[in-house]
Amino acid sequence: MENNRKDWRDRLDQNESPMDMGMFWNSLESKIPVQNPGKKKRRFLFWLLFLLIGSGFIGTIIIFNKPKGKIAGQTEQQKNAGVTEARESSLSPIETQHAADEIPTSDATAVISQNQSSSAATAAGDSVHKALTKYQSENISSVTKTANTSDKKTGNNSNDTQIEETASSGNASPIKEVVSENKQDQVFGIENQNIEKNAMSTAHELAQNSMAAMEYLPTLSGELYRELNWNMGYVPTFDHAPKLNQEKSGWQYWMDLSYGIGMAQHAFKTSDPLTQSYLGNRSKYESTLESRLAVWENRLIHPSGFYVSSGLRYQTHITRFDWSKEEVKIEWKLADGFVQDAQGNQIAIRDSAWQQYREMREIRQHNTISSLDIPLNVGYIIRKKQFSIEIAAGVTANISQYTSGKQLNFQEQPVKWNATEELTYKKSNTGFGASAMFRASWYPTEYLGVFIQPSFHTDFSNRMNSGAGYEHKIDFVNIQAGVAFLLFREGR
Amino acid sequence: MEEKDLVILCIKGNRSAQSELVGSFAPRLLSLIKRYQPKSLSPEDILQEVFIEIFRDLKAYNPEKGVLYTWMKTIAIRLILKTRRLDQSWLKDKTVPIEYSDAIPDLDQILNKMNTDDIMKLIIALPDGYREVFNLVAVEGCSHEECASLLQIAVGTSRSTLSRARQMLKEQYAQMKIY
Numbered sequence: 201m202e203n204n205r206k207d208w209r210d211r212l213d214q215n216e217s218p219m220d221m222g223m224f225w226n227s228l229e230s231k232i233p234v235q236n237p238g239k240k241k242r243r244f245l246f247w248l249l250f251l252l253i254g255s256g257f258i259g260t261i262i263i264f265n266k267p268k269g270k271i272a273g274q275t276e277q278q279k280n281a282g283v284t285e286a287r288e289s290s291l292s293p294i295e296t297q298h299a300a301d302e303i304p305t306s307d308a309t310a311v312i313s314q315n316q317s318s319s320a321a322t323a324a325g326d327s328v329h330k331a332l333t334k335y336q337s338e339n340i341s342s343v344t345k346t347a348n349t350s351d352k353k354t355g356n357n358s359n360d361t362q363i364e365e366t367a368s369s370g371n372a373s374p375i376k377e378v379v380s381e382n383k384q385d386q387v388f389g390i391e392n393q394n395i396e397k398n399a400m401s402t403a404h405e406l407a408q409n410s411m412a413a414m415e416y417l418p419t420l421s422g423e424l425y426r427e428l429n430w431n432m433g434y435v436p437t438f439d440h441a442p443k444l445n446q447e448k449s450g451w452q453y454w455m456d457l458s459y460g461i462g463m464a465q466h467a468f469k470t471s472d473p474l475t476q477s478y479l480g481n482r483s484k485y486e487s488t489l490e491s492r493l494a495v496w497e498n499r500l501i502h503p504s505g506f507y508v509s510s511g512l513r514y515q516t517h518i519t520r521f522d523w524s525k526e527e528v529k530i531e532w533k534l535a536d537g538f539v540q541d542a543q544g545n546q547i548a549i550r551d552s553a554w555q556q557y558r559e560m561r562e563i564r565q566h567n568t569i570s571s572l573d574i575p576l577n578v579g580y581i582i583r584k585k586q587f588s589i590e591i592a593a594g595v596t597a598n599i600s601q602y603t604s605g606k607q608l609n610f611q612e613q614p615v616k617w618n619a620t621e622e623l624t625y626k627k628s629n630t631g632f633g634a635s636a637m638f639r640a641s642w643y644p645t646e647y648l649g650v651f652i653q654p655s656f657h658t659d660f661s662n663r664m665n666s667g668a669g670y671e672h673k674i675d676f677v678n679i680q681a682g683v684a685f686l687l688f689r690e691g692r
Numbered sequence: 693m694e695e696k697d698l699v700i701l702c703i704k705g706n707r708s709a710q711s712e713l714v715g716s717f718a719p720r721l722l723s724l725i726k727r728y729q730p731k732s733l734s735p736e737d738i739l740q741e742v743f744i745e746i747f748r749d750l751k752a753y754n755p756e757k758g759v760l761y762t763w764m765k766t767i768a769i770r771l772i773l774k775t776r777r778l779d780q781s782w783l784k785d786k787t788v789p790i791e792y793s794d795a796i797p798d799l800d801q802i803l804n805k806m807n808t809d810d811i812m813k814l815i816i817a818l819p820d821g822y823r824e825v826f827n828l829v830a831v832e833g834c835s836h837e838e839c840a841s842l843l844q845i846a847v848g849t850s851r852s853t854l855s856r857a858r859q860m861l862k863e864q865y866a867q868m869k870i871y
Contacts, residue, residue: 208803208811209831215808216719217726224718225711228740231746232710
């Protein structure tokens, strides 16, 4: 049965109608379309841009978080460095006789303890070092030990000898240092047990008063040229910078406005096999775009820099891409046909008639895709002075997406595009998506930021464009520049 | 020359290759067009439009998915049906009683006994909608779901139309008294 059916089907499928091939080819040859030279695959550019943005982000994070190489190197060096080096240095201009007497061996080694207070200690140390430097330059020859040797207390036990020195500045002594000497390995240890608290509270003051800092010369004389640890000192210079850091968790309300360029990747999907054929190799397509973004963002931020945010985001993407459009054309011309007589016989006729046929046209569309989203993001921000970098990612709920635009028709060779018609034709249903962004900002004031923002946005759901017969999904990669206004802030 | 090489040359704009492609497939496609659109349009004009679209979309052809003629035939059928889609007056034709039977047992045997030209005459004589459903389902082997999607009609309509078309063919066959 099936074989019988296949037989007549095959014969019908392979049937050929006689035709004047020469005349047909002559009329067809001039109408064969030339491949559009401007139509190029740009998918790799989309992903290249994506990779550049990603690597830029990672690189910036690394650079931003990188500890100062000088300090790191010196810290390691410091662990192995001895007082000997410092003392034997021919550059030592302010080592005093008293100080030399107090150090029992010439090859003694001092180690500044790497305890938890090191950073605080170095804060004070930096101030002291600066003071010393200034003092050296002003009156190096007059440097003398100012500590009263009578304040020294020396204790011995079976293993080591502790020399405790108390440096005093008048009656108030902000820093108390204990220098430990180990007899067996001849190592000095300077333990800054109390330095953190006092140094932190007096660092700024010390930095402004070099003479006060000089009070500590006696106990620090062995360390003067080991600027290592002391240079780690951190003197706040934020007097001119906005107070960006949160002291406690709180809300921030931001309004962001930005503009940028990027690329969009279009993906088309249809269940209709003929529409699939029509889409052909255009099932994935790239376009360049401009993007505009306005965001109202409510951000709950923790002092550590982590935050969650939500709000309302309105964005427009102006895309440019080439496309093919079909048209049904109707013309009055001669046509061949049949009529049936009463007996059912077909009689061939040729007469003038309205004929309709479909025509494919190459077109270029400039579409504006506007969407309103509710983003829900998790982010992390790092701030230094007037600068910050942050990364955020999350999901978006799309409220609406609307497409409008204009169309340019491909007219002839050489390439000539004519604007012909306005397009306002697509309104999608709602959907969900995801977005991620990286932002580098500069804050001239506390309430105003200027930023550069690479971002990526995609929709999970395809959008059925009304009347088009296919689903359209778009992924965006943008690089935007903009301004951010801090409208409200709490938690500082 | 293999189809794949022919396609590559056509994409590059080689005129002789394009001429060869047209010469190889035009008669078969013209027969196909006449089978779908015998009455109102000039089949050569449609064939020209088909080849214009074929050359425009030739880069989309994937040899791994099927032979070239099948791909070209898909484009031709789609183009034919697109022009026909506007007219669905045949859907209102209730003159033939509806029989929801997919097959009339002896029709295939009758068609197998007939020569191809006579089969063509029988099919061409069918009203537009019936002819298209019969061509798509009975000749091309589409499912009723595919046929309904292509013609933008209900699946049930596709089934009933095929049943009517088969009945019409039998009646026309009897009237023509070909054998």
